[in-house]
Amino acid sequence: MNIRGDHLTEREERILRCIRDSIAERGEAPSVREIGRSVGLSSPASVVYHLDQMEQLGVIRRTERRGAGKGIALG
Template sequence: MKDHLTERQERILKCIRDWIAEHGEAPSVQEIGRAVGLSSKSSVAYQLDRMEQLGVIDRSVRRGRGRGIALPR
């Protein structure tokens, strides 16, 4: 599964993991964009959609929430 991630998606996944470890909750789309150098929210959203399809993140439980990203166990 992780073999299918692009370099950008790897950076986003690291950002999410690090943010959760530091803050106890997932980063917002805007915070992810700032951390990985993407200025467009739609670009971040596209990457998150792809990552969810690949099964590396889960947004189904909290869909529509600003920090609605979870990491599968």
């Protein structure tokens, strides 16, 4: 396990930008697949890993919501 303190990685910064842009433009968060396409991750599991890390840092919040809003909100 990599101990990284309370900083986002470069990829997580790009994911955060993708989420912010989507919320600003469409009024909802992108899907995991949309995030992956935006930041160059082909595996949804990789995106979920980064979202988990970001949630632990308090940068985003996730709910059980599925579908259009994807349950992602900014921290």
